[in-house]
Amino acid sequence: MAPLVETRGLAHSRDGREVMRIGDWQLAAGAHALVLGPSGSGKSTFINIVTGLLTPSAGSVAVAGAPMSTLAPAARDALRRRTIGLVFQTLRLIPALSITQNLLLAQRLATGAGDAGAVRAMIDRVGLGHRADARPRQLSQGEGQRAAIARALIGRPQLVVADEPTSALDDANAARMIDLMFEVAGATGATLLVATHDGRIADRFANRLMLAAPGLAAA
Amino acid sequence: MTMLGLTIAYLRDRALNTALNIILLALGVASLVILLLFSSQLEDRFTRDAEGIDMVVGAKGSPLQLILSAVYHVDIPTGNVPLEAVGMIRRQPGVAAAIPLALGDSFRSFRIVGTEPEYLDLHGARLADGRMFAAPMEAVIGADVAATTGAGLGQRFVGGHGLAGGDEGPEHEETPFIVTGRLARTGTVIDRLILTRVDSVWRVHGIEAPHEEHEDHVGHEDHDEHADEAAHAAPAEVTAVLVRYGSAIAAVRLPGLINRQTNMQAAVPAVEVSRLLALVGVGLDAVRAFAVLLMVTAGLSIFVALLSALKEREGDMAMLRVIGASRGAIIGQVLGEGLLLAAAGAALGLALGHGVIALAAGQFDQLRALGLSAARFHPGEAWIVATALGIGLVAALIPALRVLRSDIADTLANTR
Numbered sequence: 001m002a003p004l005v006e007t008r009g010l011a012h013s014r015d016g017r018e019v020m021r022i023g024d025w026q027l028a029a030g031a032h033a034l035v036l037g038p039s040g041s042g043k044s045t046f047i048n049i050v051t052g053l054l055t056p057s058a059g060s061v062a063v064a065g066a067p068m069s070t071l072a073p074a075a076r077d078a079l080r081r082r083t084i085g086l087v088f089q090t091l092r093l094i095p096a097l098s099i100t101q102n103l104l105l106a107q108r109l110a111t112g113a114g115d116a117g118a119v120r121a122m123i124d125r126v127g128l129g130h131r132a133d134a135r136p137r138q139l140s141q142g143e144g145q146r147a148a149i150a151r152a153l154i155g156r157p158q159l160v161v162a163d164e165p166t167s168a169l170d171d172a173n174a175a176r177m178i179d180l181m182f183e184v185a186g187a188t189g190a191t192l193l194v195a196t197h198d199g200r201i202a203d204r205f206a207n208r209l210m211l212a213a214p215g216l217a218a219a
Numbered sequence: 220m221t222m223l224g225l226t227i228a229y230l231r232d233r234a235l236n237t238a239l240n241i242i243l244l245a246l247g248v249a250s251l252v253i254l255l256l257f258s259s260q261l262e263d264r265f266t267r268d269a270e271g272i273d274m275v276v277g278a279k280g281s282p283l284q285l286i287l288s289a290v291y292h293v294d295i296p297t298g299n300v301p302l303e304a305v306g307m308i309r310r311q312p313g314v315a316a317a318i319p320l321a322l323g324d325s326f327r328s329f330r331i332v333g334t335e336p337e338y339l340d341l342h343g344a345r346l347a348d349g350r351m352f353a354a355p356m357e358a359v360i361g362a363d364v365a366a367t368t369g370a371g372l373g374q375r376f377v378g379g380h381g382l383a384g385g386d387e388g389p390e391h392e393e394t395p396f397i398v399t400g401r402l403a404r405t406g407t408v409i410d411r412l413i414l415t416r417v418d419s420v421w422r423v424h425g426i427e428a429p430h431e432e433h434e435d436h437v438g439h440e441d442h443d444e445h446a447d448e449a450a451h452a453a454p455a456e457v458t459a460v461l462v463r464y465g466s467a468i469a470a471v472r473l474p475g476l477i478n479r480q481t482n483m484q485a486a487v488p489a490v491e492v493s494r495l496l497a498l499v500g501v502g503l504d505a506v507r508a509f510a511v512l513l514m515v516t517a518g519l520s521i522f523v524a525l526l527s528a529l530k531e532r533e534g535d536m537a538m539l540r541v542i543g544a545s546r547g548a549i550i551g552q553v554l555g556e557g558l559l560l561a562a563a564g565a566a567l568g569l570a571l572g573h574g575v576i577a578l579a580a581g582q583f584d585q586l587r588a589l590g591l592s593a594a595r596f597h598p599g600e601a602w603i604v605a606t607a608l609g610i611g612l613v614a615a616l617i618p619a620l621r622v623l624r625s626d627i628a629d630t631l632a633n634t635r
Binding site: 044048051053054074077080081085086088090092094095096097101104105106108109110114151155 | 220221222224225228229231232534535537538539540541542543544545627628631632
């Protein structure tokens with residue numbers, strides 16, 4: 001199967017200092033991978049490069065066969081919009097909107113259309129049916145994480161990228177979070193790429209990319 | 220949910236701030252709208268009412284007062300002039316028409332004006348029904364008079380002494396008027412007048428008409444019954460004479476002649492109205508400057524509000540970019556926020572401005588008499604709205620341009 005994410009000689013330097021080195025690496029479509037490393041090891045830098053938010057100083061990354069790192073900004077935005085859903089540690093739900101509205105907006109931006117039925121189904125799937133009209137600040141941390149996952153997946157992206165999704169959660173909630181991501185990504189056929197320094201979830205992923213400070217990569 | 224929906228959600232999320240900005244802008248817009256409507260309608264009305272009247276001759280005093288009382292019927296007259304003045308003016312070369320006015324009484328705040336049928340031509344008035352007054356004590360009423368009093372043809376009414384409300388002096392119960400005609404609406408001062416023959420006014424006040432005119436009158440026997448000793452002593456006078464020139468020579472010669480060689484004064488409506496509007500204009504300019512200041516303050520307030528809101532929302536903006544919003548869409552969202560605030564302020568300001576005009580016209584007889592109407596829109600209001608929208612747009616522009624300079628990855632790393 002063709003890789004959904006493929007890096008070639010990928011590295012990044014900041015102020016003349018290398019902050020991340022991945023080299024050549026692939027993630028097959030439908031697979032689940034973990035990028036593991038301590039703070040400062042370049043996990044977020046890698047995530048930003050894969051999602052097209054940052055241009056690498058060396059090497060390249062391709063997503064769904066498209067050269068993400070060399071595309072023009074507008075084409076990069078379009079590729080990200082079509083193929084990637086993002087989950088952050090800080091949930092970054094829009095506080096002025098309800099959970100339903102957050103999902104509807106994300107869906108419209110990703111697909112150009114709004115489907116209230118699909119949004120309702122996704123909210124039910126992550127177990128937030130009773131909180132659909134709540135604002136983000138009215139949710140618990142766990143509920144917020146589920147809402148963020150639902151938003152990342154509502155546009156049916158091929159790739160779901162999560163940056164430190166469990167760092168702020170206790171053990172039970174961290175385990176539930178990973179279960180949920182596996183379940184929802186599995187149901188939609190999405191590929192999962194999770195970056196974390198949280199060792200508690202490492203054994204849940206067979207495919208691991210280990211990063212060590214100050215940025216040396218190990219498969 | 221669209222970007223417009225998001226914009227509305229942001230505005231609702233900080234409802235108090237949004238309301239304050241809208242109110243601030245609305246006050247500026249309303250002030251300018253009130254000024255515009257007031258000054259334009261006043262000027263319009265002044266121009267229309269004075270159309271066809273080149274000069275007014277009356278008793279010595281304030282020329283502005285003479286114009287206000289004889290042309291616009293909003294002030295008390297400067298006094299009376301002898302009836303012979305009418306004939307003297309008519310004999311002057313270059314005079315096309317000289318129409319006498321006799322004032323002094325009113326009925327339910329509507330002035331009773333003794334005049335001649337030609338007065339209707341000055342205002343382009345025509346009868347809606349009935350016929351023109353022909354005999355003493357016959358009256359033709361304006362459209363507002365008919366609508367307010369409900370007076371119909373053949374109905375009798377008694378005038379009261381005084382011009383304001385007809386209740387300043389005794390009622391002339393022994394000399395009732397009879398309505399013989401009702402005028403179609405003209406949108407001029409004539410709508411609010413009760414017109415009758417000059418000698419009707421004399422008769423009400425017990426003044427005997429001069430012999431040569433008396434012979435023309437119908438029903439002079441009645442008049443003789445009412446005239447008393449004192450009345451016989453009073454000379455026949457008119458309050459003012461409205462003059463229309465037939466040639467330019469009269470315009471050059473006549474005012475000077477009257478002002479220098481008679482004990483009357485000649486006043487030119489165009490000159491006095493310009494003077495009045497210039498006087499009022501100074502006050503209006505001061506209020507206008509205040510209104511502009513209000514609008515600029517509203518613009519600054521919107522600018523500060525959007526700038527601080529965007530600072531709080533930097534993370535939101537970055538996230539929106541991540542989930543697919545283009546830079547253009549986000550800039551549009553911010554500009555849209557400024558525009559929506561401005562549009563709401565402008566709409567509220569327009570409503571408020573017209574509301575205040577309606578309230579003022581309802582409360583003050585003088586303003587109603589000047590034809591102030593909240594139902595009329597002025598093209599200048601479009602410019603006021605456009606200015607308000609421009610202020611909203613400019614206020615949002617600098618915050619919106621910050622989006623262009625922001626780096627998504629940095630913002631996501633540095634905000635929560």
